[in-house]
Amino acid sequence: MPKITPNLWFDTQSVEAAEFYCSVFPNSRITNITHYTEAGPRPAGTVLTVEFELDGQEYLAINGGPEFTFDEAISLAVICADQEEIDHYWARLSEGGEEGPCGWLKDKYGLSWQIVPEAMAGLLQDADPARATRAMRAMLGMKKLDLAALRAAADGTAG
Incomplete structure (x- = not known):
């Protein structure tokens, strides 16, 4: 390969x-x-x-020159173990950049990143469709992802 x-x-x-x-x-x-x-x-x-x-x-x-620039058609995903990692990478990579929805940001060079908890796939693919739907709705309302809030939403205990 x-x-x-x-x-x-x-x-x-x-x-x-x-x-x-x-x-x-x-x-x-x-x-x-x-x-x-x-x-x-x-x-x-x-x-x-x-x-x-x-x-x-x-x-x-x-x-290579100014002819080509980054856009959201490609991004680099950072899969984070916990909220501390999410917070760290979000803060560092968004310095001088731009926060976007659903865990996406652009860094100061215009490169798009997704800062995502490793638990995200499990929340969005939960065997219980209602849990998955609640987690998805919560994610869609966030910029930086909040793992505790996502879990609370999935559990139906978000306030």
Whole structure:
């Protein structure tokens, strides 16, 4: 099986973005930086790509120019063990960005993220359709997901 590496297109912020992402996630690091040569299309010596790892997952960031920007058609999901992790990643990744609905946000570079509790799938796929419906309704009313509130909604004890 070939290796799949997400490639993120930036105008000129690939190093800044990679450094930011590595500061957010544990066990993360920049592994390589390449530069444009005299062949262009950008000035020789300008950063071309940044290879980095976020907790073992490899990414490539390219300074490709302003022609393409991120949109919500693709996002990176951060599956969190508990509310403390949700709060941490929500706060860090939304710094200078924009909060969205249902656990989605855009970071300061415009990249979309989903900050989701690992319990979310179980709540939305509960064998009891009424529990799943209540959890879904609660989620649809939230920006940052509140795990306790989602569980209370599923249980029918939300106030």
